[in-house]
Amino acid sequence: MAKTKIIFAGTPELAATILAALLAEASFEIVCVLSQPDMPVGRKQIINPTPVKALALEHGIEVLQPTKISQVADQLRALEPDFLIVAAYAQLIPDDILALPKYEALNVHASLLPRYRGASVIQAPILNGDTETGISIIRMVAKLDAGPIFAQSRLAITDSDNTETLSIKLAELGGQTIVASIKDILAGTAEAQEQDHNQATYVKKLSKSDGLIDWTREATYLDRFIRAMSPWPSAWTWMNGRQLKILAIKEILELDTYKPGKVFVYNSQLAIQTGRGALLISRLQAEGKKAMTSQEFVNGYGEIIGAVLS
Numbered sequence: 001m002a003k004t005k006i007i008f009a010g011t012p013e014l015a016a017t018i019l020a021a022l023l024a025e026a027s028f029e030i031v032c033v034l035s036q037p038d039m040p041v042g043r044k045q046i047i048n049p050t051p052v053k054a055l056a057l058e059h060g061i062e063v064l065q066p067t068k069i070s071q072v073a074d075q076l077r078a079l080e081p082d083f084l085i086v087a088a089y090a091q092l093i094p095d096d097i098l099a100l101p102k103y104e105a106l107n108v109h110a111s112l113l114p115r116y117r118g119a120s121v122i123q124a125p126i127l128n129g130d131t132e133t134g135i136s137i138i139r140m141v142a143k144l145d146a147g148p149i150f151a152q153s154r155l156a157i158t159d160s161d162n163t164e165t166l167s168i169k170l171a172e173l174g175g176q177t178i179v180a181s182i183k184d185i186l187a188g189t190a191e192a193q194e195q196d197h198n199q200a201t202y203v204k205k206l207s208k209s210d211g212l213i214d215w216t217r218e219a220t221y222l223d224r225f226i227r228a229m230s231p232w233p234s235a236w237t238w239m240n241g242r243q244l245k246i247l248a249i250k251e252i253l254e255l256d257t258y259k260p261g262k263v264f265v266y267n268s269q270l271a272i273q274t275g276r277g278a279l280l281i282s283r284l285q286a287e288g289k290k291a292m293t294s295q296e297f298v299n300g301y302g303e304i305i306g307a308v309l310s
Contacts, residue, residue: 003027004186007081007101008052009034009069014171015087016051018108021175022085023059028182030061031079034072036090037065070094083182086140087174098140103185104150105140108174110167112136112152114195117145119205122170123163127228129220132156133166135174137181139192146200148192150185153177162227162248206233213237215261215309219252219277226279237261237309239286244309246272247283247291261309270294272309 008019008030022028033056040047049057056063066072069091077100084101086093087108098105111121113136125133134154139147153173157166184190211233213222226235226246234245250269258264258273265271270281285291286301298304 001027003029004182005029005031005079005082006182007032007034007076007079007084008056008087009084009089009091009093010052010087011036011050011090012088013051014110014167014174015089016055017168017171018085018087018175018178019052019055021172021179023055025179028179030056030059031081032076033061033063034069034089035063035065037067069097073097076100083185084140085178085182087178092144093140095142098142106150106178106181107138107140107145107147108178109136109138109145110134110170110174112154113138113145113149114197114200116203117200118203120203122167123206123228124203125157126161126163126166127224129224130157133170135170135177137177138195146195146197148194150190150192151177151181160227162230164231208233211236213246213309215272216275219274219279222274222279223249223252239304239307239309243287245285245291246279246281247285248281250280250282250294253278253280259308263304263307263309265305270298270304 004027006022006028008022010019023030033052035050035052038047038049053063064072064075073096076097081100082102084105085108109121111125112134116124132154134152136149137151138149141147155169155173181190211229213225213235226249229235230247236243236245253266253271255278256276260273260275262273263270264273266280271278272281281294283291283293284297
């Protein structure tokens with residue numbers, strides 16, 4: 001029996017986990033992988049392969065990294081794919097390429113559409129205090145994240161989830177959901193449902209400046225903000241003209257003693273006043289230094305006590 005031929009397009013770790021789920025299916029054949037061009041990362045600006053590229057090369061799969069996917073349209077057409085599967089590829093795909101697969105061009109989207117179309121779809125539900133998120137498998141169309149939905153899988157958001165932990169959970173769920181969706185489409189049992197476009201919301205791509213903490217906001221919001229911004233762009237503030245990252249909090253305190261941003265000691269631990277309530281800090285990181293516990297930071301930067309962060 002002929003295998004189902006799949007072209008996969010994706011770039012980050014989340015997409016690599018989804019690719020791994022497709023690779024584990026004996027009846028599927030990944031005939032080509034598309035990924036964004038390799039970029040320098042870190043302080044030393046070392047160029048490493050994208051997570052999707054690295055996994056594909058481990059399995060001996062051809063990898064294409066065009067700056068524009070239209071540049072490789074002829075190569076993709078020659079593969080005669082059954083499916084095009086896209087997950088966090090970060091590139092718009094033109095109609096002529098979406099029309100290539102025998103069956104479907106599908107997107108694995110990490111939100112419960114039509115809520116949260118766009119880029120920062122994992123951060124948004126944490127920041128907004130949603131109790132759940134999930135995966136949507138949609139037919140790709142010309143408009144961003146607007147295609148009919150084949151399947152959705154739901155996932156609870158815990159009070160300790162940040163963007164990193166939620167991404168790991170969604171990646172696993174995404175792999176399971178796309179595999180099941182492909183099999184349902186091949187079996188003729190899948191039916192795509194049009195989205196309610198009146199309910200659509202959009203979220204933009206985050207930049208480093210989006211992580212700046214507004215200490216006048218209430219503590220419950222800032223708890224979600226810190227978790228949503230972790231690990232990137234991270235939640236940060238200014239201390240003596242240098243950036244200070246707030247990486248994690250221990251708990252929220254019902255205290256309104258000081259002005260917002262004031263750093264104080266509470267039960268021998270570091271705390272910061274907000275517009276309503278205070279945050280007991282667990283981990284933080286000074287600019288150019290390694291991450292530290294609250295106690296380690298006080299030992300090295302005692303001047304933070306009494307400072308007003310901005």
